[in-house]
Amino acid sequence: MPRQSRKVSGTGIHHVMMRGINHQNILEDPEDYYQFIATLDRMRVRYDYEGSPVGSNCTYYAYCLMSNHFHLLIREREESVGETIKRIASSYVYYYNRKYGRDGHLFKERFKSEPVNDMSYFTTLMRYIHQNPVKAGVVEHVKDYEYSSWGEYDGTVEPVFQICHTQVVLNRIPFTELDAWVNEPLSDDVHCLDIEDASRKRPSDDQVWQMIIEKSGVTNASAFQQLNEEVKRGVLRVLKEQGASHRQLERLTGIGRGIIQKL
Template identity: 30%
Template sequence: MARKPRIHYPGAVYHVILRGNAGGPIFFEDGDRFRFYLFLQQSVERFGYRIHGFCCMTTHIHLVIQVTEIPLALIMQNLSLRYTKWVNYTQGRAGHVFQGRYKALLLDADAYLLELVRYVHLNPVRAVMVKLPEDYPWSGHRAYLGRETLPWLTTDWVLSLLGRRIDSARKAYRQFVADGMDEGKRDEFHSGTCEGRILGDDDFADDALCKANQIRRREWTLTEVVASVCRRYGITEEQLRSPGKARTFSEARALAAVIVQESPHLFLTELGKLFNRDVSTIGKAAQRMIYRSQTDDPLATNIEAVRRDLG
């Protein structure tokens, strides 16, 4: 069965869960968690999204993310790729760190944000790793209490739901979390309430899908993506489809794959058919390009130029 595209629109809030490959560890030492923090900060600065809550367990990660214009798919692709490169380098290994596709539930924030942030921050308590959430150092809970500063974590929205003044809001937050200490696993925070990808009632789901469809209608077609890439590199579509492995052609195909992966309504399978190439091959080429663009300014310029050209 084909995967349904992610639901994307500016302002959307998601509960994201990343799990270790084959149930294995994501973090091997504290330095890995600090490095992941750094990647989070850089990612927030680059893509302009917000993190309202998080918890880094050994074998999985919870994130409460609110996006702007950049789709969640691009954010998570960049974050997971950079962290995988780090782990493979420090561990002297190769292969996957994360298990397949991350889980992402679109959230009705008005109904669930407060409870979800509490649920995420209580994860170590439910796992019987600590007695109190503030005893666990790798979540957003301490920052909400004012005991820690994490510049990439946004606490304003949640705290504003609990009080007008910061001190009273933090006190109310602490009590709210304490009131949920005995709460067990909540399936809806993992499986959603609609289509396995939405946490909200039918009205919210209909509204979210409507917003996403409006965004899609403004987005580009595969033909437009290929045309923009060809203009950028001064080549023809026929050259792009050719079996040649010249660097210019290979890079242009990889850039087209990057743009397709950023688009919730486009699929690499379509691009693979157009280019007469294996989907996994062009997918890996796109990942390599994203990683290289972190340090290769001309390459990053080409990617941004195509994005701007497509509008």
């Protein structure tokens, strides 16, 4: 089956997500994270043959680096988003393979992208991208995560080290308002690109309960809560893999969302 063409963005802005092949880590230690950020920085500028900057390949508005994938809110400039992402990936893979003594691919062959055509979805993505580490249970608050662009917005990162065009966002949205939005958890019903197939539908409540019965033998939330911890966690992991949302699992089983997020 031929690949579907990427959707065109009327604004030139795209939300991009790329993950490691076979879900493997692409970032192992702090040096890797800083190297990736440095790679993003280099690839946004166009240079002439003498190494002098002569233009802009792209503009970044937000990013978040997770251990096995990354998110990027990017605007095309003098090259397509596909060309920019290809150069970012190629440069980082060269560094990673040399450091860890490996060969071959690191990223899944084709990155995912979606167009961002209005301000409403742009602000939703600002929240979604920066909330990734919180949703994954890595940190408790957005500001606590070191490897996202939020530090460029709240001033934690010095201007000389910033790679995102934060001012164009802050000119439209005052920081106090943006800060409140970014720290307000998004509903599980908000669907942005994720590390799973975006075309995959969530199971219904009835389907989730049928899976719970099959995997655990219990038929109600109270009985599920009385199960052995290892059994409960195992069932919840399977349900998450099958597409059940955190909110759905919390509602049906009575297990706290914080516990479900950390599985």
